[in-house]
Amino acid sequence: MKRVGLYFGTFNPIHIGHMVLANHMVEFSDLDEVWLVVTPQSPFKTKKSLLDNHHRYQMVFEATKDFPKLKPSKIEFDLPQPNYTINTLVHLEEKYGVAFQFCLIMGEDNLKGFHKWKNYEAILENYDLYVYPRVSEGIVEHQFKDHPKIHHVAAPIMEISSTFIRKNHKEGKNIRSMLPENVWQYLDEMNFYR
Template structure:
């Protein structure tokens, strides 16, 4: 019994050291992001999920981005009170544009007691060969992949560290939310109330 208990505790401690990283511009953060983060934090072996705010995604234009600190604040408002979710600004002090391999190196150096798992959509997995240091990334890191509407999964036989997780399919985009704001339409239920209020108070994307 003592041995079984010790084994159980050791397994629990190992699981507690696994943290999922959900990268994004979060421009703005919306309920799709939050549902995914909560799903991974509560229905997998991850102890927490960190929403990593990217100052500049190398595959996206930067001209429509709210400043990074303001997007981080929106994420903090969105997840307030949830101990298993965290807004992470690790990329703010790193060279730009932001590369996942660089960010992972920095986080591993800062948190040697944690094991990081990448969380990404099927569309990002398909683009993975284009990422900087993609070969090292897939060799060193577990990757949990969630479905994306209209995107088929590539052949995973050469990617033993990739695990497909049946998270909910949500076809919500930050682009749609920004366009709605510019058109004067409601974004209720697309973002948390605290995020909607902060956006309205500051006039983000309304002109």
């Protein structure tokens, strides 16, 4: 049975920080694959800066196509919105049965608020969490501190954000080095974030 880490994000756009983190998780933990799950735009929230689901998925596809252990996923696109992680996990279990053992990948900042997630107890009972460090987020000092299902992975800390990339690209700055080459070509060709 393959262990699959689910790395959720809007990936607007996917950048080298996402790629370094996803690749680190699959190479330096017991995960066999990492699926980069593109979070759909909520029909209740329309952000002008958020690209269409298809374009964000395409950029994740472009970024991961040369990395056999990293897979793009649009599994949430067909689920009712607003969607919750527990619903996605149940859907994946129904779709794939026992072929995969799914795990969640999250930053320390998300772990701090994990107790506010819908059905977080059920998630923690049935799924492992792989947590990567975030700058100046401090140490998690609460009920999850030494939990056996929570694995802290000493992944590199990447101080790059999609917001920073979008803002500076719009201002005419060269942000090409922050993106996988295929993503840069797609973004440039489609004239996104101008």
